[in-house]
Structure formats: C-alpha cells, structure tokens
Amino acid sequence: MAISDRVLRYLGSTRNIVGCCLALLGLLAHFLGLAGTFWPVVVAALYGVGALLAPPDRVRLTISHAEVETRALRADLDGLLRRIDGRFPEDVHAAVDALADVLRGVLARAEQLTSSPDQLHVVSQTIRRYLPAGLEAYANLPRGYALARRAERERSAHEELLAxxxxxxxxxxxxADAIHRGDEQALRDQGRFLRDRFGGSELDLG
Structure with missing residues (x-):
C-alpha cells in the first residue's frame, strides 16, 4: 500500500479521531488558562493517550455478493463514461451525467438493490446494454445526419437519443424511489420498535 494511502487510512481511523478530540480538550484547557506554559506537551500527550487507548478499527476482509455485483456495475459505468468523453454534444453529455448520478446513488445501496432482482436487472441492463446501445448507434451517424429530421413529425437522431x-x-x-422508500420503511419500523420498547419518541415520522 502506498504511503499516501496509509496516511489517509490513519486520518480516518478511530485512533486519530479520538486522539484529535482529546487534543482539542487540551487546547481548550490552554485557552481557559488551565494548561500552563507546557500546554503543547499537554496537547501532544492527550493526543497520544487517545490514539493509544482508542479501540482499533474493525478489520473487514469479507466482501458480500451485493458488493461484488455493484462494484462490477460501477466499473462498467465508469468505463462507459470514459469511452464517450468528448464524443457527443453537450446536451447529450449533460443527460448522460444526470443519469449516471442516479445510477451511482442506486449502486451505493448494494444490499437493497440486489435484494430486488427486477430492480437489479433494470440497473444492470441500463449500464451494460440500453445506454451503450443508444450511444453507439448515435456515435456511428454523421453529425449532420444525426441532427436532421427525416420527416416533419419524426424525431431527429439527436432528439431520439435524448428521449x-x-x-x-x-x-x-x-x-431509486423504491430503494429510498425501503430505507424510510426500515426507519419507521425501527421507530415502532423503539416506541413499543421505550415509549414515545420525538423521532416519530408518522
């Protein structure tokens, strides 16, 4: 692993976060006049104590099937976006980028997505078949032909691709809405469980 990767991992680690929190308490004590002239030593010592006593981050080596599937789809999506970069008009790129943002949001919910075969099929086919097929057919047309209409009421190839x-x-x-509704329902179910167990809650969404 590169040194920069190790540094980034440590910066986001529990040890560093706890150490920084205690160091901030040392700085607060200095500003309140409680740390004396040796406040830098106090701050450093508090950071060291926090970093040493904090529990280590959990090691996670297993990868779920959902993560494997969505990781492959993300790689395919990124590869498609790289291949079409600069090949299409700006409005086409804008539409594709907006669609890619929706796809990334859906792929970020790996477990929820893969639990629904129908939804996973739509996402997979969009990335690997539907979107590439339309873009490929358009890219193989001469630009002037793509923008021209063949008949009065017929879309141009450009308009057809955007549609x-x-x-x-x-x-x-x-x-995406279905996945978010599932997340919201899970939150509501958790709220009902907590209300049944502990009484009323200000987190009630109902």
Missing part, C-alpha cells in the same frame, strides 16, 4: 436517455432516467428514478 431514450430521458426514459432510462425516469425508470432509474423509480428504482
């Missing part, structure tokens, strides 16, 4: 991306975006937002 397809909009359809995918709308469908993926339904998937």
């Amino acid at each position: 397809q991306i909009a359809l995918l975006d709308a469908e993926l937002r339904k998937v």
